[in-house]
Amino acid sequence: MQTSVDLQELVSAVGDAVVVSDVQGAIILWNKAAERMFGYTEAEALGQSLDLMIPEKLRARHWEGYQKTMETGITRYGSDVLQVPAIDKSGRQFSIAFTVSLLHSADGKVSAIASVMRDDTRRFEKDRAQRKRISELEALVARTEKLVGM
Template sequence: MEPMVDLQELISRAGDAVVVCDVHGSIILWNRAAERMFGYTEAEALGQSLDLIIPEKLRARHWDGYRKTMATGVTRYGADVLQVPAIDKAGRQFSIAFTVSLLHSADGAVTAIASIIRDDTRRFEKDRAQRMRISELEALLTHAQKVTGI
């Protein structure tokens, strides 16, 4: 006997944010993890544009890519993780990592796009600190080589 899976409960209880938007970019699904991550309740988010969580300076680029994906039915972020800044209800900017899945109607037309999103701020800050430290060490090495003539 196959186990019964309640997809609504799975999405509701997922640790990562699950956000689904229609072809126009209006939010049609917003789970509890999205509420925690972005600060908007489901009632506040449903029907809203994704601009709700996209920093203003990135919106034009986002929408260019979104429209292209909806028109072509092709995305490069289905398997690759995309890392970008996001904003929450309080206006705090933070780093997210996500993948997307295109959803199709029975005739194959793209009807929606689902995103699985994780707050990636800690990893991003750790990577940035490591890059800064490497740059500092490289500068020290270069200086030491100049001073010693090596």
């Protein structure tokens, strides 16, 4: 039995942020989860540059990669999860994990980029704390070995 799925309802209902931007990087789709994550309403985000969620220090690198993707139609992030810093409306920086998909027009050219994102701050901080603890333990082992004469 085949059921019909309302794609607009799906995008609105999904728990992850869904953001679609056009060739120039203007936001053309912004779901409720994106509103919760970044603090901008759909009305505030639509038509705006992706810069509203990219920390200033990362913008040049982002736009270089964005333009290259638009020109070549190739992205290395289609199946890999990318983890980067982001900013919300209040200026708070946090970590996001996301994938991107290229959307194509009838002539086969890239017409938009769709991103599915989630706040990854807790996992990022947990990993950072774990790496710090491992480093501390390795330093302790090295000092102990030195004291014992190993």
